[in-house]
Amino acid sequence: MTRVLGIDLGGTGLRRGVVAVDGSVEDLRSVRHGGFSHPMEAVERIAAVVDEATAKHGPFDAVGLGVAAWVERGTGFVTRAPNLGWIDVPFGELLRRRLKMPVAVHNDLKAIAWGEYRFGAGAGASTLLVVFVGTGVGAAVVADGQLLLGGRGFGGEIGHVQVGPADGPTCGCGRRGCLEAYVGGHAMSRRAQELSLQGRISTLPEEADRREWTVSDLEDLSRRGDSEALALLEHGGTLLGRAIGSLVTFLNPDFVLMGGGVWDSSEYLRDAMRAALDGASHPDLRKSVHLAESALGTKAGVAGAADLARQILERPIG
Numbered sequence: 471m472t473r474v475l476g477i478d479l480g481g482t483g484l485r486r487g488v489v490a491v492d493g494s495v496e497d498l499r500s501v502r503h504g505g506f507s508h509p510m511e512a513v514e515r516i517a518a519v520v521d522e523a524t525a526k527h528g529p530f531d532a533v534g535l536g537v538a539a540w541v542e543r544g545t546g547f548v549t550r551a552p553n554l555g556w557i558d559v560p561f562g563e564l565l566r567r568r569l570k571m572p573v574a575v576h577n578d579l580k581a582i583a584w585g586e587y588r589f590g591a592g593a594g595a596s597t598l599l600v601v602f603v604g605t606g607v608g609a610a611v612v613a614d615g616q617l618l619l620g621g622r623g624f625g626g627e628i629g630h631v632q633v634g635p636a637d638g639p640t641c642g643c644g645r646r647g648c649l650e651a652y653v654g655g656h657a658m659s660r661r662a663q664e665l666s667l668q669g670r671i672s673t674l675p676e677e678a679d680r681r682e683w684t685v686s687d688l689e690d691l692s693r694r695g696d697s698e699a700l701a702l703l704e705h706g707g708t709l710l711g712r713a714i715g716s717l718v719t720f721l722n723p724d725f726v727l728m729g730g731g732v733w734d735s736s737e738y739l740r741d742a743m744r745a746a747l748d749g750a751s752h753p754d755l756r757k758s759v760h761l762a763e764s765a766l767g768t769k770a771g772v773a774g775a776a777d778l779a780r781q782i783l784e785r786p787i788g
């Protein structure tokens with residue numbers, strides 16, 4: 471039986487777990503890494519994680535990795551990873567050379583979607599759409615048992631779908647009006663800070679000098695009656711719901727699975743999203759969608775990445 475280690479590499483931390491064929495994750499561990507000054511540092515860190523897991527569990531046949539990045543299909547080449555500060559890094563090749571075993575590198579949302587499809591809330595779906603709202607906004611689609619990769623592997627970048635006007639807020643990608651520039655955690659934090667400086671939003675009394683606003687702060691303020699904080703959450707949720715509603719009409723998914731730190735932190739945002747989704751989807755298609763929450767939680771990315779790596783052991787692909 472093949473033994474595969476699954477790793478979920480984010481902008482500030484990584485998770486790893488030993489994943490069985492049935493998707494069960496043993497010895498799930500989270501480690502903060504705080505970023506890397508060079509991609510080779512990340513490669514060495516991952517090698518140390520694999521060594522440590524090998525010492526404890528025995529040798530692995532492959533490593534599956536999900537990373538918060540734009541990952542080229544087949545090669546694991548990372549063209550951009552804003553949260554890690556990388557551009558054009560042959561990450562898959564560097565890892566394969568260092569670890570001397572098969573390594574499958576995928577975008578983190580694709581690994582999560584695959585994990586939920588194979589072992590979680592999306593099991594049995596004919597078409598599964600997964601959308602995560604965190605610092606950024608990402609999505610992935612599994613249709614007819616296949617992960618939708620897109621021509622180069624970048625399919626699913628819903629965060630950069632244009633939902634605002636040409637003079638809308640600037641996105642991390644440099645363009646204006648992207649969905650992520652309205653509902654991503656980073657964008658909402660920045661907007662809350664601007665409003666606070668203008669005196670248009672209440673300041674949290676106990677944290678008057680804080681630099682980073684969180685979506686939980688905005689949720690708290692909204693509960694206390696701050697209309698600007700509420701408007702920010704509801705506007706973000708509405709644009710999110712409209713974007714997902716368009717995808718529901720276009721793709722006819724039977725499951726839409728939502729998750730992510732921002733999504734989990736704000737009931738106002740979730741309510742606004744659901745209301746907008748109802749209005750933006752074609753009624754016949756909306757009826758057939760089951761709106762679900764992640765079943766595997768933090769294990770999804772690890773389980774999915776490992777399963778995708780197991781596939782290359784069983785059926786080598788180019």
Ligand SMILES: [Zn+2]
Pocket residue numbers: 629630641642643644645648650
């Ligand atoms: Zn963008």
